[in-house]
Amino acid sequence: MAVVNIDRREGYAILTINRPEALNALNREVLETLQEALITAESDSSMRALIVTGAGRAFVAGADIREIQAIPSPPAAEAFSRWGQNIMTRLAESRLVSFMAINGFALGGGLELAMAGDYRIMADSAELGQPEILLGIIPGFGGTQRLKDLCGEGRALWLIASGDRINAERAHALGIVDEVCPADGVMPRAEAMAATLATRAPLALEAAKRAVRAEGGMAHRLKFEAAAFGLIGCSDDAREGTAAFLEKRRPRFQGS
Numbered sequence: 460m461a462v463v464n465i466d467r468r469e470g471y472a473i474l475t476i477n478r479p480e481a482l483n484a485l486n487r488e489v490l491e492t493l494q495e496a497l498i499t500a501e502s503d504s505s506m507r508a509l510i511v512t513g514a515g516r517a518f519v520a521g522a523d524i525r526e527i528q529a530i531p532s533p534p535a536a537e538a539f540s541r542w543g544q545n546i547m548t549r550l551a552e553s554r555l556v557s558f559m560a561i562n563g564f565a566l567g568g569g570l571e572l573a574m575a576g577d578y579r580i581m582a583d584s585a586e587l588g589q590p591e592i593l594l595g596i597i598p599g600f601g602g603t604q605r606l607k608d609l610c611g612e613g614r615a616l617w618l619i620a621s622g623d624r625i626n627a628e629r630a631h632a633l634g635i636v637d638e639v640c641p642a643d644g645v646m647p648r649a650e651a652m653a654a655t656l657a658t659r660a661p662l663a664l665e666a667a668k669r670a671v672r673a674e675g676g677m678a679h680r681l682k683f684e685a686a687a688f689g690l691i692g693c694s695d696d697a698r699e700g701t702a703a704f705l706e707k708r709r710p711r712f713q714g715s
């Protein structure tokens with residue numbers, strides 16, 4: 460059975476991490492398959508969005524602790540961390556807008572995966588945290604930085620240094636997740652949002668993601684926004700969208 464199921468819908472794909480016997484822990488096979496699934500979805504020009512979720516009662520309960528225990532040397536540990544970081548960054552920088560449907564535990568590498576996505580919807584019964592310190596290690600797939608960006612230095616350090624798990628209400632209050640839903644509402648909400656984006660102008664959608672995610676100082680980010688606007692401001696879709704508004708009809712976007 461595949462460790463990551465790919466379910467293609469109209470304009471978006473659902474990637475379900477499917478290793479429920481280990482609470483979907485990210486071993487090398489899962490990470491490699493996840494990366495391949497992402498590349499496959501990206502290469503399909505009809506795709507606009509992605510949903511990532513977990514089979515069973517967890518989203519992802521972390522990197523696979525058995526594999527971490529078997530890491531032979533400090534250089535191998537660093538290389539493993541860089542490899543995992545690159546996969547998370549690949550998701551963060553994807554042209555596809557990603558919805559992370561946090562159906563259950565999102566711990567360690569699981570929270571790091573969720574934070575690399577664009578929008579997090581969390582079940583009210585789920586829990587998240589960075590419990591690595593309880594294993595004598597620290598987050599290594601981007602968690603120290605993405606958590607800090609989401610909730611600030613003090614709160615990020617507390618979560619990482621204590622290893623505490625927090626509930627959905629607290630995660631939302633801290634800004635780590637964007638929405639909280641009843642458990643059976645997480646996927647319907649993610650699918651409704653992904654389906655909405657499937658109707659939007661493709662080039663503008665990609666430009667929107669890249670501009671919102673632009674890094675650096677304000678002057679640099681504004682320059683990036685203007686450059687992105689320059690690329691799409693006179694596109695066929697921009698002509699079509701503005702004409703459709705003025706002609707009081709629905710636009711037909713072509714992605715050009």
Ligand code: CO8
Nearest residue numbers: 480481482484520521522523524540566567568590599600
């Ligand atoms: N890795 C491997 N197996 C796991 C993991 C994991 N992260 N999490 C759960 N499992 C397995 C359990 O071993 C168990 O297997 P088995 O049935 O064979 O004993 C099965 O999943 C079910 O788990 P539990 O029986 O423990 O279920 P509970 O409901 O009692 O507890 C918890 C659920 C609280 C989620 C618990 O399983 C738990 O604490 N899991 C570990 C959470 C954790 O510590 N995650 C962080 C891992 S480290 C990490 O993510 C680092 C990322 C960066 C790496 C950088 C590399 C250098």
